Amino acid sequence: MAYITVKEENLSPQTIxxxxxxxxxxxxxVARCRLLSKxxxxxxxxxxxxxxxxxxxxxxxxxxxxxxxxxxxxxxPDRRARxxxxxxxxxxxxxxxxxxxxxxCVMSCPQVDTGIKDYVxxxxxxxxxxxxxxxxxxxxxxxxxxxxxxxxxxxxxxxx
Ligand code: SF4
Ligand code: SF4
Numbered sequence: 001m002a003y004i005t006v007k008e009e010n011l012s013p014q015t016i017x018x019x020x021x022x023x024x025x026x027x028x029x030v031a032r033c034r035l036l037s038k039x040x041x042x043x044x045x046x047x048x049x050x051x052x053x054x055x056x057x058x059x060x061x062x063x064x065x066x067x068x069x070x071x072x073x074x075x076x077p078d079r080r081a082r083x084x085x086x087x088x089x090x091x092x093x094x095x096x097x098x099x100x101x102x103x104x105c106v107m108s109c110p111q112v113d114t115g116i117k118d119y120v121x122x123x124x125x126x127x128x129x130x131x132x133x134x135x136x137x138x139x140x141x142x143x144x145x146x147x148x149x150x151x152x153x154x155x156x157x158x159x160x
Pocket of ligand 1: 029066069098101105
């Protein structure tokens with residue numbers, strides 16, 4: 001059964017429709033996912049001087065997480081070195097249509113809602129280690145067998 005958080009349930013059908021369109025485009029999706037999010041909540045801030053209102057701000061905060069997590073840029077340091085900018089705009093310029101739609105940038109962005117990340121994990125992220133139920137069953141029995149052998153060896157060693 002799929003793991004669904006309360007926040008994912010809050011995604012409206014319209015948001016899911018737009019999100020699917022965004023995720024289908026072969027370009028860095030993080031900025032669009034950010035704009036589909038709710039933005040900074042009052043409790044997200046560690047400190048801000050009074051009278052500076054940033055609640056609901058969905059702007060890129062230039063943390064560079066998306067740049068750091070992109071496999072295209074990690075494989076090609078020369079491409080990454082073309083700019084020192086660490087924003088979603090820089091990611092879009094550097095990667096463009098070479099995006100592999102892994103969604104690592106979406107997952108690493110602090111400005112993207114958890115509900116959107118949950119949706120991406122459940123519906124878009126490819127399982128790299130597919131595990132069939134039969135294999136899992138065998139795994140469990142194999143570990144029990146190994147534990148049994150170790151127990152017997154220890155028992156023999158102690159009584160010897
Ligand atoms: S992290 Fe993945 S989805 Fe994001 S731009 Fe890079 S390749 Fe595309
Ligand atoms: S991860 Fe950081 S740099 Fe990238 S889009 Fe989100 S806020 Fe901007």
